Structures are given as C-alpha cells and as structure tokens.
Amino acid sequence: MDTKAPETERNTAVADSPFNGLIGEEYAMLRLICPPAAEMSRQVGDFLKRWQGGIRHSGVPLRVLEIGCGTGITTLALLSARDDQVITAVDIAPAMLAQARQQLAPWLKEGRVRLVESDALSFLAQWGDDSVDVVASGYAFHNFQQSYRREVLAEVFRVLKPGGVFVNGDRYALDDTLQHLQVIQDEVRHFFATFIKLGRLDLLEQWIVHLFSDESPDHVMPLGSALQSYHEAGFSPVSVHERCRNNALVSAEKPCQ
Ligand SMILES: C[S@@+](CC[C@H](N)C(=O)[O-])C[C@H]1O[C@@H](n2cnc3c(N)ncnc32)[C@H](O)[C@@H]1O
Incomplete structure (x- = not known):
C-alpha cells in the first residue's frame, strides 16, 4: 500500500449497500435528519488535533487510515486537524x-x-502489523454486523503501531434498552417531520428501512458492550470523550510494549 496510487483504488467487488442508492445520492440530507453525525465527525477531527500519543519520528507524517469515509465529511475534519499526516x-x-x-x-x-x-x-x-499511527472513523462502524465488526476491530488492533490509537465517533446505543427505544422513537418522529415537510416520502422510506437495519439485534452497538469488545481486542486505555444521547466519541489505544 506504500506505492503511489491513483486517486481511487478498487480491490473488491462492490457489495450491495444502501449508500449506493438514494441514501448515498442524497447523503447531505443526513445533516437535517441527524445533526449529531456531523458533530461526531467534527469531534473525531478535534481528537486528532489534540492527540499527542504514538511514537513519533521527526519529519515523518502520521499514517492515518479512515474506515467508511463516505462523502468525506470526517476526512475533511481530519485534514483540517493537522498537516503532519497522510490519510488513506x-x-x-x-x-x-x-x-x-x-x-x-x-x-x-x-x-x-x-x-x-x-x-x-x-x-x-x-496493511502490515504495527504499521499505522491512527485508525479513525465517523458514523460507519454501527453499520457493520457484529461478527464483521469484531473482525474489523481485531484488524485495527493488528495494524496499529504500539502507542497508536483507534478513534471512533459513532452511534453507540444506550445500554438501558428502554431509554434507547425512546431515543430511537424521537429519531423516527424527526425523520417523519423533516421528510414530510420536504415532500420526500421516497427518502423517508429509505431512511426508515435503514434505521431498522441499524437497530437490528445483529447490528446495534451498545456503548457498554462496544467498550468491552475494545478491551477484549487488547486496547488500553479505552476512553469515552463525549456522550450525547445515542452518540459517543471513543478512543482506544494499542498499548506500548
Ligand atoms: C453513515 S456513512 C458515514 C460516512 C462518513 N464517515 C461520514 O462521516 O459522513 C457510513 C459509511 O460506511 C460505509 N460502509 C458501510 N459498510 C462498509 C464496509 N463494510 N466497508 C467499508 N465501508 C463501509 C458506507 O458505504 C458509508 O459510506
């Protein structure tokens, strides 16, 4: 992965993803229906700006990987955070x-x-073992099925250098399932209010269907079990920096040996 590459590389067949359809084409709508998503992206950038960890060699840029970059909202926040990095x-x-x-x-x-x-x-x-300084992500991991998420997490741990960090601003479900249900019901009401006002029942349908996927038992990502899975993968310390309803900014460090 170190060689000079074209602007976009392709290395797998394209999976069926809701982000290839109407949701992806009009992704800017997310700002209206879910303002915390952009806020999580901003906080991932802020975290990187403040981050002093890792083992640095002067003049060598940080190697940063971003998972599920989408249209580049979190990427932009990362790029604005500091100049001493190269992002893939x-x-x-x-x-x-x-x-x-x-x-x-x-x-x-x-x-x-x-x-x-x-x-x-x-x-x-x-990517090789111990080859990356930072793995960052905004609002992507909650889309993964739990078994896939566990595998991704193990790979994130493997590729990070000792002292490197995984930072994720995402939807982390509330551990109290009743409180979580109430938050999701509020989201559904907000989806309806927004899309009915815009006359976009087509988008309403797509986003409600997508919400069902996010909230399904094999996708939903409660904060408590997510933190436990980070510890089980070997990360320490694991820190929650922000918690706002069903959103959180979490960092997890790969210990220095
Ligand atoms: C809700 S969007 C977030 C996009 C972006 N990070 C942001 O902050 O706006 C989730 C993104 O994750 C991507 N994604 C979902 N599953 C993925 C996978 N298995 N591998 C890579 N990307 C994936 C989707 O295509 C989508 O662009």
Whole structure:
C-alpha cells in the first residue's frame, strides 16, 4: 500500500449497500435528519488535533487510515486537524466515494489523502502489523454486523503501531434498552417531520428501512458492550470523550510494549 496510487483504488467487488442508492445520492440530507453525525465527525477531527500519543519520528507524517469515509465529511475534519499526516480512506460504496472525490479534490491532488474502494476488512488485511499511527472513523462502524465488526476491530488492533490509537465517533446505543427505544422513537418522529415537510416520502422510506437495519439485534452497538469488545481486542486505555444521547466519541489505544 506504500506505492503511489491513483486517486481511487478498487480491490473488491462492490457489495450491495444502501449508500449506493438514494441514501448515498442524497447523503447531505443526513445533516437535517441527524445533526449529531456531523458533530461526531467534527469531534473525531478535534481528537486528532489534540492527540499527542504514538511514537513519533521527526519529519515523518502520521499514517492515518479512515474506515467508511463516505462523502468525506470526517476526512475533511481530519485534514483540517493537522498537516503532519497522510490519510488513506476506504469506503465500500462508489456513490459515496464519487462525492468524496469532488469534496476532497485539492487534498487528493496534493497527495494528502488517498481513497480506496473496498470493504473495510479486505482493506485492512493489506496493511502490515504495527504499521499505522491512527485508525479513525465517523458514523460507519454501527453499520457493520457484529461478527464483521469484531473482525474489523481485531484488524485495527493488528495494524496499529504500539502507542497508536483507534478513534471512533459513532452511534453507540444506550445500554438501558428502554431509554434507547425512546431515543430511537424521537429519531423516527424527526425523520417523519423533516421528510414530510420536504415532500420526500421516497427518502423517508429509505431512511426508515435503514434505521431498522441499524437497530437490528445483529447490528446495534451498545456503548457498554462496544467498550468491552475494545478491551477484549487488547486496547488500553479505552476512553469515552463525549456522550450525547445515542452518540459517543471513543478512543482506544494499542498499548506500548
Ligand atoms: C453513515 S456513512 C458515514 C460516512 C462518513 N464517515 C461520514 O462521516 O459522513 C457510513 C459509511 O460506511 C460505509 N460502509 C458501510 N459498510 C462498509 C464496509 N463494510 N466497508 C467499508 N465501508 C463501509 C458506507 O458505504 C458509508 O459510506
């Protein structure tokens, strides 16, 4: 993965993803129906700005991987955070990457970011042990099935250098299932209010269907069990920096040996 690469690389067949359809084409709608998503992206960037960890060699840029970059909202927050980094960002959905290519054009040209079309697990498999300073992600891991998420997490741990960090701003379900249900019911009401006002019942249908997937037992990502899985993967310390309803910013360090 170290060789100079074209702006977008492709290394797997494209999986069926809701982000290749209407949701992906009109992804900017997420700002209206779920303002915390953009806030989580901003916080991932802020975290990287503050981050002093890792073992640094002067003049060598941080090697940062971003998982599920989508249209580049979190990528932009990372790029604005600091200059001493090179980002390789992966996403499975071509419709999202097409928007990222436009949004990130100046940084792609400068070689500060590369985009890879792949699923996260195949992408990570191409990186060596202890080869990456930071793995960052915004609002992507909650889309993964739990078994896949566990495999991705193990790979994130493997590729990180000792002292490196995984930072994720995401939907982390409330551990109290009744409180969580109430938060989701509020989200559903907000989806209806927003899309009915816009006359976009087509998008309402797609986002409600997607919400059912996010909240299904094999996808939902409660904060408590997520933190436990980070510890089980070997990360320490694991820290929750922000918690707002069903959103959280979490960092997990790979211990120095
Ligand atoms: C809700 S979007 C978030 C996009 C972006 N990180 C942001 O902050 O707006 C989730 C993204 O994860 C991507 N994704 C879902 N499953 C994936 C997988 N297995 N491998 C790579 N990307 C995946 C989707 O295509 C989508 O672009």
